[in-house]
Amino acid sequence: MTKGSKIPNPTIERLALYSRPLEALIESGTPIVSSERLAALCGVNPAQVRKDLAYFGEFGVRGVGYDAQDLLREIKRILSTDREWTLCIVGMGNLGRSLVENENFRKRGYLFFAAFDSDTKKIGIRLPCGLTIEPARKIRELVRELKIEIGVITTPAHEAQRVTDLLLDAGVKAILNFAPIQVWTPECSIVENVDLSVKLENLVYHLERLYKSEKSA
Amino acid sequence: MTKGSKIPNPTIERLALYSRPLEALIESGTPIVSSERLAALCGVNPAQVRKDLAYFGEFGVRGVGYDAQDLLREIKRILSTDREWTLCIVGMGNLGRSLVENENFRKRGYLFFAAFDSDTKKIGIRLPCGLTIEPARKIRELVRELKIEIGVITTPAHEAQRVTDLLLDAGVKAILNFAPIQVWTPECSIVENVDLSVKLENLVYHLERLYKSEKSA
DNA sequence: GCCTGTGAATCCATTCACAGCT
DNA sequence: AGCTGTGAATGGATTCACAGGC
Numbered sequence: 001m002t003k004g005s006k007i008p009n010p011t012i013e014r015l016a017l018y019s020r021p022l023e024a025l026i027e028s029g030t031p032i033v034s035s036e037r038l039a040a041l042c043g044v045n046p047a048q049v050r051k052d053l054a055y056f057g058e059f060g061v062r063g064v065g066y067d068a069q070d071l072l073r074e075i076k077r078i079l080s081t082d083r084e085w086t087l088c089i090v091g092m093g094n095l096g097r098s099l100v101e102n103e104n105f106r107k108r109g110y111l112f113f114a115a116f117d118s119d120t121k122k123i124g125i126r127l128p129c130g131l132t133i134e135p136a137r138k139i140r141e142l143v144r145e146l147k148i149e150i151g152v153i154t155t156p157a158h159e160a161q162r163v164t165d166l167l168l169d170a171g172v173k174a175i176l177n178f179a180p181i182q183v184w185t186p187e188c189s190i191v192e193n194v195d196l197s198v199k200l201e202n203l204v205y206h207l208e209r210l211y212k213s214e215k216s217a
Numbered sequence: 218m219t220k221g222s223k224i225p226n227p228t229i230e231r232l233a234l235y236s237r238p239l240e241a242l243i244e245s246g247t248p249i250v251s252s253e254r255l256a257a258l259c260g261v262n263p264a265q266v267r268k269d270l271a272y273f274g275e276f277g278v279r280g281v282g283y284d285a286q287d288l289l290r291e292i293k294r295i296l297s298t299d300r301e302w303t304l305c306i307v308g309m310g311n312l313g314r315s316l317v318e319n320e321n322f323r324k325r326g327y328l329f330f331a332a333f334d335s336d337t338k339k340i341g342i343r344l345p346c347g348l349t350i351e352p353a354r355k356i357r358e359l360v361r362e363l364k365i366e367i368g369v370i371t372t373p374a375h376e377a378q379r380v381t382d383l384l385l386d387a388g389v390k391a392i393l394n395f396a397p398i399q400v401w402t403p404e405c406s407i408v409e410n411v412d413l414s415v416k417l418e419n420l421v422y423h424l425e426r427l428y429k430s431e432k433s434a
Numbered sequence: 435g436c437c438t439g440t441g442a443a444t445c446c447a448t449t450c451a452c453a454g455c456t
Numbered sequence: 457a458g459c460t461g462t463g464a465a466t467g468g469a470t471t472c473a474c475a476g477g478c
Contacts, residue, residue, distance in 0.1 A: 008469060009419075016418035020374075020398055034437065043399055046437095047471055054439055062438045063478040079418050080425035094315035099413075101311045104397055108414050150420060157237075173427060174420045180321055181237055182260055190423045192416050196316075197325050199409050201233035201296050202226075203367060203391045206407045208297035210390060225447060251459065264449055264462095271461055279455040279460045436478085444471070454461080 011052045015075050017042050018049065022072040034065040081109060088114040088148045088172075090163045091155030092122050092133050095178060099152060101129050113146045118159070136166070143170035150174045157181040164191075228269045232292050234259050235266065239289040251282040298326060305331040305365045305389075307380045308372030309339050309350050312395060316369060318346050330363045335376070353383070360387035367391045374398040381408075 021041040025033055035053075039046040053059050053071075056078050060066045076082040087105075089096050092115055099105070100112050117123060118136040125133045134142060142148070151167035153160050153175060160179035167175060174190040177183045180198075185191050238258035242250055252270075256263040270276050270288075273295050277283045293299040304322075306313050309332055316322070317329050334340060335353040342350045351359060359365070368384035370377050370392060377396035384392060391407040394400045397415075402408050 010469070012419055012422050013415060016415040017399065017412070019418075020412075036437085041399070043401075045471060047440095047473095048469090050438060051440080051470080058439070060438050061478065062476065063436045065437065079422045081418055081421060085417075085421055094318045098311035098315035102413075104414055105417070108417070110414070110417055149424065150417070174424045176416060176420060182234070182258070184260075190420055190427065192420050194411075194413070194416055195233075195237075196319075196411070197321055197327070198230060198233040199393060199411055200302075200322070200325070200327055200367070201298055202229055203393060203407055203409050204298060204302055205229050205296045207366065207391045210407065227447070253459085262449060263459095264451090265447090267460060268448080268462080275461070277460050280458045281456070282459065437476105438478095439476080440474090442472085442474105444469100446467105446469080448465105448467075450463105450465070452462090452464105454459105456458090456460100 007055050011055060012079070014042070014044065014048070014052050015079055016081075017044075018052075019072055019075050019079075019081075022068055022075070025068050026072060030068055032065045033068050033071070035060070038066070084109040084111055085150060086111055086113050086146060086148050087150045087152055088112065088116065088139075088143060088146070088167075089152040089154060090116045090136065090139070090167070091153060091159070091179075092117040092119075092125075092127075093154060096152075096154035097127065099154065100127060100131065110150075112152075113148055114142045116142075136163070139163075139166050140170040143167065143172055148172055150176065153177045153179055153183070155179055224272050228272060229296070231259070231261065231265070231269050232296055233298075234261075235269075236289060236292050236296075236298075239285055239292070243285050243289060247285055249282045250285050250288070252277070255283070301326040301328055302367060303328055303330045303363060303365045304367045304369055305329065305333065305356075305360060305363070305384075306369040306371060307333045307353065307356070307384070308370060308376070308396075309334040309336075309342075309344075310371060313369075313371035314344065316371065317344060317348065327367075329369075330365055331359045333359075353380070356380075356383050357387040360384065360389055365389060367393065370394045370396055370400070372396055 018038060035046040035049040039049045059071055059074050087110055089100055089112055100115055114134060115131045116134050116136045116139055122133050123135045151172040153163055155163055157179045160181050160183050164175055164183045168189055177193045180195045182193055183191055235255060252263040252266040256266045276288055276291050304327055306317050306329055317332055332348045333351050333353045333356055339350050340352045368389040370380055372380055374396045377398050377400050381392055381400045385406055394410045397412050399410055400408055
C-alpha cells in the first residue's frame, strides 16, 4: 500500500484481529493474557503475536504475559482507532444502506456524515440513521464542509472509478471500495478493495477440491 | 486454509480478480489479451499473471497472448464458478438482507435458497428476493432438504460460533463469516472470515501515518 | 518455571531474465 | 519480433529456538 514502512501489512491486519478477543477477555474479567492464549483465539502462531507486538514496543512482562487492558489500549493507539473518523458513502443500494446503519462501525468510531447517490429517486430519502441521501454532485462541497476523511464506495462497478476520482479530488484521503472492480488512484492515496464475490470464489475453489478428494477417498 | 495443495492461496484470489476485467474486455470485443495488459488492469506484475495461470496449464500462445474468451472459461473452470452454488444465510439484519438481495452474487451463480434468523419478530417476513425468513431451528432440516453447500453468517458476534456449529452439523461444507469474530471449525471444513471493520482499521492506520508524514514534510 | 522479546532459519511468494515457440 | 512459460534469484513473512527477565 504505502511504501517505506518497515512493518508488514499482515501485521497491521492481525493487530485489528487481536483486539476483538481482547475486548471479550476484558469484559469477562481476564486481566492477563499470554501470547499463546491470544494466538489460539485468533488462530495464529504465538511467536507471530509476540513479533507483531514487538514491532511497536515491549508491552508484555516476561514470565507473566500481557495486561489485557494495556495491550488493547496500545493496539488502539497504534492503529489510531482510539479516535473517531468521519466517513461518507456513495451508492445507496442495499449494501450501502446496510453499511451506513451498521452498529459495529459506529461503536468503533467510524461515523458516516454523508450519504450520496446519483439516482434522483433516492435523493432526499431520510435514512433510519438520520442522514438524508444527497445527490452525487454535492460530494465535493460536503466532503470539504464536513471534513470527511474516508470514502466508502458501494456503487455499481461502472461508476466506481468516477466516484473514486470525485472523492479524491474533493479531499478524501482513503477509500474503501466494495464495487467489484479494482479502482485506480494516484500513487499515494490509500485504497482498499473488498470484492465480496472474490471471497466466495475462493471458498468455492476449495470446496470443489474437498468434494473431489472425498470422492477419491 | 486446506493443506496439501501446491497452489498458493494468493493465486486463487488473483484468478478471481483477473476474471473481472476479462469479462469487460470480452464485452468490448477484444479477442486477445497479453499478460502485460491483464496485469495492468489488475494492478499486478505481468510475470505474476503468467505464473498464476501456468499452475493450471498452458492457456496462452507464445508471441501472441491469451484468447480472452478461452482464458475466462478456463479460469471459471478452475475456480468452479462455471456452475451454480446453493447458499443460505443466517442473521437477517441490514447486512444479511443486503447480501441476500445482492445482484452480483446471483449473476455469478451464488443462489440463496434459505434465510434464517432467531428473532421471532423477523420470522415469516417475505423478502424482496422471494425468500421467507425461517427460524434458526429449521437450519438442520432445510440445509439438508435444499442441499445447501455454503453458509453465510451475518449474525452478531456472540451468535456466530453457535451458528457455525449448527451449519456444519447440518452438512454445510463452507462458511463465509461476516461477524466480527474468528469462527472456529473442525480441521477440514472451509471458513473465510470477513471482518469489515478490520478493513477500516487497516485504512485508518495508513491514513494516520500519511497525516504524520505530511506534517513533517 | 514461565513467558516475553528476538536473531537465525525456514518457508513461501513475487519478480527477474531468458529459453522456447509462433 | 513478440509474448508465453519457467527455473533461478530475490524479497518478505512466519516460525523456531533460545537468551533475557520475572
